[in-house]
Amino acid sequence: MSSESNDNLILHIGTGAFHRAHQAFYLHQLNQLQSQQQPSEKKWSLVAGNIRNDVEHIMDALRSQNGEYTLETITPHGEHEYTKIQSIKKICKWSPNLEELISVGANVACKIISFTVTEGGYYLDEHDKLVIDNPDIEADIGGGMKTIYGTIVAILEQRQKLNGEAITLQSCDNLRNNGARFCAGLMAFLVLKGNESLKAWIKANTTTPCSMVDRITPRPTADVAERVLKATGFADKCPVMGEAFIQWVIEDHFVNGRPQWQKVGVELVEEVAAYEEAKIRILNASHSCVAWAGTLIGLTYIHEDTANPDIKKFAYQYITDDVIPALSPSPINLEKYRDVVLDRFLNANLKDTNKRVNLDSYSKIAGFIVPTIADSFARGGMPQATALLTALFFRFLEKWIEGIEEFAFFDSTMDEQIVKGFFKSDNPIKAYCSDKLLWGKLSGKKELEQVVREGVEIVDQWLAAQKN
Structure with a gap:
């Protein structure tokens, strides 16, 4: 031309x-x-x-x-x-x-x-x-x-x-x-x-x-x-x-x-880090949180997930309890940004699907979620709200292995055989928490396994309640 x-x-x-x-x-x-x-x-x-x-x-x-x-x-x-x-x-x-x-x-x-x-x-x-x-x-x-x-x-x-x-x-x-x-x-x-x-x-x-x-x-x-x-x-x-x-x-x-x-x-x-960090941890990680949770209870769209009071609470507490303390002080009003993000997720006219957001989920644990867990541990805390997100993904992976279509996703960094090995293990949560690709320096740490195990228990109780 x-x-x-x-x-x-x-x-x-x-x-x-x-x-x-x-x-x-x-x-x-x-x-x-x-x-x-x-x-x-x-x-x-x-x-x-x-x-x-x-x-x-x-x-x-x-x-x-x-x-x-x-x-x-x-x-x-x-x-x-x-x-x-x-x-x-x-x-x-x-x-x-x-x-x-x-x-x-x-x-x-x-x-x-x-x-x-x-x-x-x-x-x-x-x-x-x-x-x-x-x-x-x-x-x-x-x-x-x-x-x-x-x-x-x-x-x-x-x-x-x-x-x-x-x-x-x-x-x-x-x-x-x-x-x-x-x-x-x-x-x-x-x-x-x-x-x-x-x-x-x-x-x-x-x-x-x-x-x-x-x-x-x-x-x-x-x-x-x-x-x-x-x-x-x-x-x-x-x-x-x-x-x-x-x-x-x-x-x-x-x-x-x-x-x-x-x-x-x-x-x-001159420097983009503060904007980038807030967006990745607050929007991107929460997006995955609601998508994993919604998929687990048979929902299709992001706005449906976020309209569920329990799922919205998972995302809200993750941001409030763990992310905002990790990113403060910040040039951004993090509480206001949290509320804007969750409101955006409620846009029913977009019909944004969980399946789209679930793509590259394996990469998102390491990139979007692990830094908040590491920050909480460094401050002497136990990131229970963030660990809940990793527990949702653990149960999501389990359904993926079962071959259920709604849980199908693609991630170029994931080794399928390693993931399948988690659930063949005598201790799947321990195996999950030992994967270096997911957890980096946190892999294999007892405090990580403990908080993820507690998160899985909460997720399992929530899933059981959804069936009643």
Whole structure:
């Protein structure tokens, strides 16, 4: 497209519903504002691509609509708004060698490579060390492109060869300290590949700013397209939906320019940690809490879970008893943020499913929940409210092993045989609490086993009461 040669480009890897409802939305808003206020100023455009071909049908639909699609946003009161997003100007055609993706990333016009690859897509252990015995990582060390590391290395090798222009590598995932942790994984990956030249070039010519992203974005159902057609007259093949609430906080560390996101509400800061920590522990962990609990009693949607007084109490006490003390003092009003988050979960119009939130659950224990347990132990406390969340997941895993469809989920970091081994053990809770991938430095500690065992007893009593 002609716009690809005229605009500054952002290549985004991992073009799912969240990206299209969040980062692409912000850039669309900015471009619309710029067209009104500074029409002669050079714009920024997105190029969308994926490492895997599992959503190529959606990419084909986007391609057929020249990258345009409709975003439906819904308030908790049921107010719908429709925006045609026009910030994606090119859709990379997937191929095993990711030819188009690499070509765009190596283009001198590309100033930023951003990505959403989920928590498990970073393949890091509790020490932020690359999990080198994972089959995907092993394949990429041998020259494959199954992971973000193998893909970024292929792009930057070509970029180094063609023009050597500096570029920002921007993580947009729900991962604490995401930019720095990605960078650590990338450096370790390059050491394993033995590519010292590229490693030195990356250190000199890239930055990896951390960010915090927030908007609940359910997988769109068929009725979204029906509502879009009725409201706009556009027969959209690939609409997305999201809540009205949106937030993006980014460390302002860009090496080769960036869009003026601050003009449309993005918060550009020097340090993102406080915002990131509050969001991960309060929103993300609570989201998993209500999803696990709701699934265990046969519910389907997040708003149904949160409307259950017991489940809402589980999440409320977790935040109030354990998270707020761990994060205080904070520049954020944590009590107010807690209440806003739980209200957002009650948005029945979103129809956000437990199944969606349950994805990557194994990674979420380590990333979202274990830090609060560790903080409580360090203060001499017993994190009973947080341990209840881990107990809910323990019973969730047990149902997953039984092959019940409602409990099916995917997590690239989970070793299925190890998990199945928990429940073949003479002491399943002890085995569960000894898994280093889940618990890190806490694995095998008696106080962890004790508090999780107490949590399982409470969960079992609650589940029994639900049957009566």
